[in-house]
Amino acid sequence: xxxxxxxxxxxxxxxxxxxxxxxxxxxxxxxxxxxxxxxxxxxxxxxxxxxxxxxxxxxxxxxxxxxxxxxxxxxxxxxxxxxxxxxxxxxxxxxxxxxxxxxxxxxxxxxxxxxxxxxxxxxxxxxxxxxxxxxxxxxxxxxxxxxxxxxxxxxxxxxxxxxxxxxxxxxxxxxxxxxxxxxxxxxxxxxxxxxxxxxxxxxxxxxxxxxxxxxxxxxxxxxxxxxxxxxxxxxxxxxxxxxxxxxxxxxxxxxxxxxxxxxxxxxxxxxxxxxxxxxxxxxxxxxxxxxxxxxxxxxxxxxxxxxxxxxxxxxxxxxxxxxxxxxxxxxxxxxxxxxxxxxxxxxxxxxxxxxxxxxxxxxxxxxxxxxxxxxxxxxxxxxxxxxxx
Amino acid sequence: xxxxxxxxxxxxxxxxxxxxxxxxxxxxxxxxxxxxxxxxxxxxxxxxxxxxxxxxxxxxxxxxxxxxxxxxxxxxxxxxxxxxxxxxxxxxxxxxxxxxxxxxxxxxxxxxxxxxxxxxxxxxxxxxxxxxxxxxxxxxxxxxxxxxxxxxxxxxxxxxxxxxxxxxxxxxxxxxxxxxxxxxxxxxxxxxxxxxxxxxxxxxxxxxxxxxxxxxxxxxxxxxxxxxxxxxxxxxxxxxxxxxxxxxxxxxxxxxxxxxxxxxxxxxxxxxxxxxxxxxxxxxxxxxxxxxxxxxxxxxxxxxxxxxxxxxxxxxxxxxxxxxxxxxxxxxxxxxxxxxxxxxxxxxxxxxxxxxxxxxxxxxxxxxxxxxxxxxxxxxxxxxxx
Ligand SMILES: Cc1ncc(COP(=O)(O)O)c(C=O)c1O
Numbered sequence: 001x002x003x004x005x006x007x008x009x010x011x012x013x014x015x016x017x018x019x020x021x022x023x024x025x026x027x028x029x030x031x032x033x034x035x036x037x038x039x040x041x042x043x044x045x046x047x048x049x050x051x052x053x054x055x056x057x058x059x060x061x062x063x064x065x066x067x068x069x070x071x072x073x074x075x076x077x078x079x080x081x082x083x084x085x086x087x088x089x090x091x092x093x094x095x096x097x098x099x100x101x102x103x104x105x106x107x108x109x110x111x112x113x114x115x116x117x118x119x120x121x122x123x124x125x126x127x128x129x130x131x132x133x134x135x136x137x138x139x140x141x142x143x144x145x146x147x148x149x150x151x152x153x154x155x156x157x158x159x160x161x162x163x164x165x166x167x168x169x170x171x172x173x174x175x176x177x178x179x180x181x182x183x184x185x186x187x188x189x190x191x192x193x194x195x196x197x198x199x200x201x202x203x204x205x206x207x208x209x210x211x212x213x214x215x216x217x218x219x220x221x222x223x224x225x226x227x228x229x230x231x232x233x234x235x236x237x238x239x240x241x242x243x244x245x246x247x248x249x250x251x252x253x254x255x256x257x258x259x260x261x262x263x264x265x266x267x268x269x270x271x272x273x274x275x276x277x278x279x280x281x282x283x284x285x286x287x288x289x290x291x292x293x294x295x296x297x298x299x300x301x302x303x304x305x306x307x308x309x310x311x312x313x314x315x316x317x318x319x320x321x322x323x324x325x326x327x328x329x330x331x332x333x334x335x336x337x338x339x340x341x342x343x344x345x346x347x348x349x350x351x352x353x354x355x356x357x358x359x360x361x362x363x364x365x366x367x368x369x370x371x372x373x374x375x376x377x378x379x380x381x382x383x384x385x386x387x388x389x
Numbered sequence: 390x391x392x393x394x395x396x397x398x399x400x401x402x403x404x405x406x407x408x409x410x411x412x413x414x415x416x417x418x419x420x421x422x423x424x425x426x427x428x429x430x431x432x433x434x435x436x437x438x439x440x441x442x443x444x445x446x447x448x449x450x451x452x453x454x455x456x457x458x459x460x461x462x463x464x465x466x467x468x469x470x471x472x473x474x475x476x477x478x479x480x481x482x483x484x485x486x487x488x489x490x491x492x493x494x495x496x497x498x499x500x501x502x503x504x505x506x507x508x509x510x511x512x513x514x515x516x517x518x519x520x521x522x523x524x525x526x527x528x529x530x531x532x533x534x535x536x537x538x539x540x541x542x543x544x545x546x547x548x549x550x551x552x553x554x555x556x557x558x559x560x561x562x563x564x565x566x567x568x569x570x571x572x573x574x575x576x577x578x579x580x581x582x583x584x585x586x587x588x589x590x591x592x593x594x595x596x597x598x599x600x601x602x603x604x605x606x607x608x609x610x611x612x613x614x615x616x617x618x619x620x621x622x623x624x625x626x627x628x629x630x631x632x633x634x635x636x637x638x639x640x641x642x643x644x645x646x647x648x649x650x651x652x653x654x655x656x657x658x659x660x661x662x663x664x665x666x667x668x669x670x671x672x673x674x675x676x677x678x679x680x681x682x683x684x685x686x687x688x689x690x691x692x693x694x695x696x697x698x699x700x701x702x703x704x705x706x707x708x709x710x711x712x713x714x715x716x717x718x719x720x721x722x723x724x725x726x727x728x729x730x731x732x733x734x735x736x737x738x739x740x741x742x743x744x745x746x747x748x749x750x751x752x753x754x755x756x757x758x759x760x761x762x763x764x765x766x767x768x769x770x771x772x773x774x775x
Contacts, residue, residue: 210701210767211694246770344697344770 001089005061006076006159007048009069011169025170025198026069032232033063049076061163066230068196070165077158081116086123086150087130089158094131094148097160102146104138107131109150116152123150166196171231174198176278177310178237178269181205183219186284186313188227188330189321193312194282195231202276203227203234204269206241211344219336221384226329228386235276238380239268244371245345252362257347258292259354260363263304267372270306272379281305286313286321296353303356391752391759393709395591396538396568396685396743401634402593408637409595409630420627421616430629437636441600444639447579453601453619454632458567458588459489460612461601464623465563465584466493468609469530470502477529478502481520481560483544484728485513485537490565494532506728507533512676513542513729520552528560535569535578539712539725539741540675541685543573543648550581561607567591567599571642571746572649572684583607589631593745594638598631649746653683656744659753660686666761674712674731674739684745687712689731689738690764692771698740701763707756712739 007030014022023043030048031038040051052060057075064073079089094105109123118126127150132139151157179191179201191201205220221236228234241261248260269281285293302309313321325331392400412433418426420434435449442449455461470480480494484506494504508519515533531553536543546564553559564582566575571592578585583604590596603609603622615624660678663671667690674687690698695711702709712726723736742756 209704210697210699211770213696213700214703249770344694 001077001079001085002051003054003057004049004051004076004078005057005064005073006157007050007064007073007165008071009048009165010046010071022069022170022173025173026067029067029069029170029172029232030064033067034060035063036060065163065165067170068166068168068198068231069170071167072162072164074159074162079156079158081152081154081156083118086152086156086158087127089156090127090131090148090150091134093158093160094135094137094146097146097148098135098137102144104140104144105131105146105148106139106141106144107148107150109152111152113153123152166230168196169198171195172198172200174200175280176200176202176273176276177280177282178273178276178278178307179203179282180265180269180284181220181223181236182284183216183223183334183336184284185325185331185334186286186321188223188284188334189324189328190282190284190310190312191227192230192324192328192330194310195227199280199282199310200231201227201234201282202237202272202278204237204239204265204272206239206265206268208242208245208345209240211242211245219333221382222333223330224384225387226333228384230328233383233385236382236384237272238382239265239375240378241265241375244375247366247371249345251365254347255349255351256354256359256362257345258350259297259300259359260366261345262292262301263359263363264368264371264375266301266305266307266309267368268375268379271372271376273307278307280307281309283309283311284313285309285311286316286318291350291352294352296355297351300354300356300359303359391707391756393707393742393744393748393753393756395745395748396541396741397710398590398596399593399745400747401590401595402638402641404641405594405634405637409634412630412633416629420629421618430627434627434629434632437632440636441639444642444644445575445579445602447602448605450620451602451605453603453622454627454635455599455601455623456628457590457597457599458487458565458586459599461567461586461588461599462487462489462563462565463493464601464609464612465586465603466490466497466530466532467612468622469561469563469584469607470497471610472608473502473529477527477558479525479528480504480530480532481507481523481528482532483507483509483513483515483534485509485539485542485725486532486534487538487565487567490532490534490563502529507531509728511730512680513537513540513725514544514676515549517548517552520549521555524552524556524560526556526558528556530561530563532563532565534565534567535575536566536573536682536685537675537725538568538685540687540729541568541681542676543569543680543682546581547577550577553581568682568685571645572652572682574645574647584609589635589638592638592642593747595631595634598628598635600635643746649683652744652746653679655748655750655753656683656686658750659742659744659757660688662754662757663688663760666757667764670764672735674726674735675729684743686742686744688740688742689735690740690760691734691738693738693764693767694771695737695739697767697771698760698763701767702759705759705763707759709743710741712741 036052042049077089079085107124107128109120111120148160174197177199181187181203194201203224224234224236244264249257252260416429418430420431438449498504508516561583563584564578565586566578567588570587585602588599611622613624618624670691671688699711726736
């Protein structure tokens with residue numbers, strides 16, 4: 001008898017070569033996230049089995065249910081395919097779920113191959129009867145609070161608890177994107193959503209000291225650390241942006257300040273994308289929340305971007321974003337109130353529906369290439385590791 | 390690095406560190422243990438207590454060691470209020486007090502007490518006639534800081550104490566002397582106060598240790614119950630390293646007659662140099678520099694965000710605080726500035742420069758020069774926002 005973890009995955013409709021690609025990437029990600037010996041991971045019949053060292057089950061279960069591509073995972077007991085052993089295993093698993101407060105249960109059984117002498121319905125009925133009797137536990141076939149599953153093959157497997165994973169596609173199957181990260185609530189969520197579709201987000205933070213303080217930078221690092229908890233070590237790019245912001249506000253019309261700044265940001269991020277081999281930019285933009293997030297503003301910014309800009313949150317409501325940020329774990333960090341109240345680089349009367357023409361005209365006065373080059377020379381790249389434990 | 394944030398905390402003196410280290414390596418016993426090692430720890434704690442009592446001019450059995458100034462304030466306020474008669478549930482304090490005073494009082498307010506603010510002069514000093522007007526026999530407790538931690542107002546606790554004697558029964562008088570210790574004389578506090586709070590890390594001692602002085606006869610209910618240490622008023626195995634560090638730090642303080650005039654002279658140099666570099670762009674908040682505490686200078690630089698300057702100066706190695714929040718990191722409206730009747734811009738642009746006896750005159754001049762230079766650099770950008 002041994003304990004392990006059964007991992008379920010799969011996108012509906014993923015077939016053939018693509019499926020193989022997916023499975024390979026997923027297996028790699030599971031190894032990265034759990035740190036278990038590669039020999040302890042096996043893939044059979046569309047599922048992955050992990051047999052970690054003794055005592056590591058809770059830790060590995062937690063790690064594996066944070067791997068993109070994992071639909072769910074269950075702690076599982078492997079026993080000999082003999083009736084007595086199966087009953088003992090079922091009892092052990094049942095006792096644990098019972099102790100957690102499930103008031104009713106049923107047994108489901110699956111037999112593959114015909115070597116085992118009982119049929120699936122027989123196994124379910126007989127085992128259900130024994131558990132009900134031994135544990136004084138009422139059976140409820142239609143709406144049980146717990147389901148004990150028995151699968152019989154060369155060996156038999158018993159499990160009950162099912163922990164959901166994030167689903168989606170494994171890390172890296174969708175390439176890389178530069179994530180424009182602020183300290184706010186939205187952009188980390190956008191990065192997480194991209195990552196869930198296999199698009200590896202590389203965060204870029206535009207830092208404007210002394211108008212934003214070291215504490216905001218610290219906050220961004222903490223946010224990236226939480227994201228790294230989902231996707232493994234992440235490189236964080238920090239771009240000193242004070243000089244450019246200053247230049248824009250000194251030379252350009254103030255009301256276009258935000259749009260011009262964002263045009264510089266996408267240019268710098270685009271250059272960094274070249275270094276990293278990233279194929280897109282990702283932002284936390286969301287239609288119509290603030291002046292700079294009208295369709296016209298986004299279009300005026302996008303025009304300067306060498307890469308397409310992905311906006312996973314475009315149509316989300318604030319409440320949905322906040323709920324997701326809580327789920328991911330970035331929310332409490334995002335709402336830390338730092339003294340960046342003196343944001344001088346905010347136009348007093350920003351244009352909400354800029355015409356591209358006037359933006360281009362304003363920008364023609366600025367030494368665009370030089371400024372981008374200067375910023376790139378001062379960029380800092382720092383690897384952020386996942387949080388301990 | 391030029392460290393001008395001594396009102397936040399001070400650098401521990403090497404002798405303090407040495408005294409503490411001894412209790413962490415050799416004399417690590419528990420003062421309650423029966424054996425020799427415990428005995429030694431007990432003796433060290435009691436010697437520190439004696440030494441602190443001596444420097445303060447009080448009796449050692451009147452001192453209660455706590456986990457810091459915050460706990461000393463909480464113990465003084467909550468520990469006495471628990472014994473307030475039902476008909477005496479008013480408490481008077483100042484709107485500029487530290488949060489470790491105002492928050493326990495807010496807690497008491499939620500439990501049936503009425504907390505009222507004594508009116509202030511624009512420099513933060515309480516108005517004697519305002520205190521008198523509020524003072525009736527149902528006032529149980531008055532709490533006042535001897536030196537304010539943000540703008541450096543130096544309160545006349547002697548006058549306050551005399552006014553309190555005009556009413557029968559006399560209310561208890563708690564004095565937060567945490568920012569005052571070593572900077573101005575504490576004698577009036579011990580003369581007129583019933584409870585006086587002190588903290589280690591503002592006098593080059595360690596963080597996490599403080600002391601509450603309690604006049605004999607004042608009834609105090611503990612906040613922490615347990616092994617009965619500190620005469621049952623503060624249970625918990627003694628913070629032996631902290632207490633020894635505190636003892637050493639107290640011993641290293643030099644006696645101040647009224648106010649540390651040498652320190653004040655240096656603060657005046659800082660102010661004059663600041664004016665030299667900033668002209669009338671710099672305005673003092675709170676008391677005029679020559680009147681306040683000798684180590685705190687709170688100024689606003691017109692049109693400059695306090696946090697922006699703190700960040701910019703920090704990059705240049707000059708460390709100070711915004712002058713408008715008890716915690717610089719967190720967005721907080723300028724509570725103290727508002728209480729002094731200053732406009733919000735003054736709070737938002739406030740800086741607190743705070744000195745210690747270690748601060749060199751050269752560093753003050755250099756800091757003022759860097760401040761002026763930084764304001765000139767950032768000024769044009771900030772002015773866009775006007
Ligand atoms: C006036 C005043 N009271 C209380 C405190 C709190 O003391 P401690 O930091 O030791 O808890 C401080 C300093 O933070 C203070 O300046």
